[in-house]
Amino acid sequence: MKLNKIFLMAAALLAAVFASCSDDDSYSPGAQAGSYDVSFASQANQVLGKTATEFTITLHRSNGSGELTVPIEKVTVPEYCTVPEKVTFANGDTLATLKVAIASTIPFNTEYDFEIRIPETYTHPYKAQTMYPIYRIKLTKEDYTEVGTAVLNDVFYAEAKSNIKIEYSPSFELYRIPNMFAKGYPFFFKWDKQSGSKQTFYFTDATGEKGTKFETGLKYKTHGMVSVTAYSTPAGTGDDFMGYNADENKFYLPFEWTVSAGSFGNGTIYIEDIKFTH
Incomplete structure (x- = not known):
């Protein structure tokens, strides 16, 4: 009887292994992260003057080889702000700038949340760093x-x-x-x-x-x-x-x-x- 139990347990284990290794036709590999190591060079709350029509965000990449176009993910963007869909690094450059346009109708002295991101395929999420793929700030335009x-x-x-x-x-x-x-x-x-x-x-x-x-x-x-x-x-x-x-x-x-x-x-x-x- 003990021997039969051993055989039954072994059979169950083999069945579990084969089940875990079975083909899944719906599976597709995820995109590889960390391909380009792009990040925002710095971030600080933006306080814009009365006549300001835009502000600039600087992005950084660790390797300046070749031209690289990076899409921008818009997480929280006030209706008064226009953020470009992408930013391009020129060949040889490790820095690129993104200009955010500000509508003239934006209310003065009002604080807004602003957040954009770099897609994971262009970042290095497992690397210890002082620059990050998320740009999250408070935005205010003043009339002082x-x-x-x-x-x-x-x-x-x-x-x-x-x-x-x-x-x-x-x-x-x-x-x-x-x-x-x-x-x-x-x-x-x-x-x-x-x-x-x-x-x-x-x-x-x-x-x-x-x-x-x-x-x-x-x-x-x-x-x-x-x-x-x-x-x-x-x-x-x-x-x-x-x-x-x-x-x-x-x-x-x-x-x-x-x-x-x-x-x-x-x-x-x-x-x-x-x-x-x-």
Whole structure:
């Protein structure tokens, strides 16, 4: 009886092997990946200026031998963007550029997802690399234009002066000082171009929503990010006044300065020596 069981098990195993090796007429081999090692040379979020009509994406290949045309897969493309169907590397070139056209009807100051890909047959998916076959970014077209220059007089925290630019968005009716304290940390405010206690002046976020607190980009060595909070209004007096003083050609910014551990004091800083261009 034991011998019969052994024979039956052997027969079952052989049947399984033959079944796994049987012909499948519907099978076709997949395309070979990694044939050309094409990738996007770099990627970063695109913030386009008011008059921009296009932006450029650079592609890279490891071997510049021969001309090569690569199709572009469109994953997420805003309706205001036109992406070419393909890009061509010239013989001898390892870099090629793809120009994305932007429609004039694109809404300003609106963030869009944008993603395109290189087909797998043109990439090297199993290779460790710093460049990748997917180009995934945030895309924004702004209508901010420079309307003036000034000096930021930080008498409280840095105890230093720095030159700054003042920008304005007609669509948001919003002023912006890019990189006010640190790169990548803009400061937004609403202002009706008036002076004194009757003016409209307040801080906002990037969308124009009224707010009082924002991160400066400054880092305190033991407690991290420094944030500031407006603690007054244009009705304030002395250094507690907030807004524009035409007699002095100066903005007063009364801030409470805080870190993760809490407040470390109130201190007014100034935007002065303002030169509006328009």
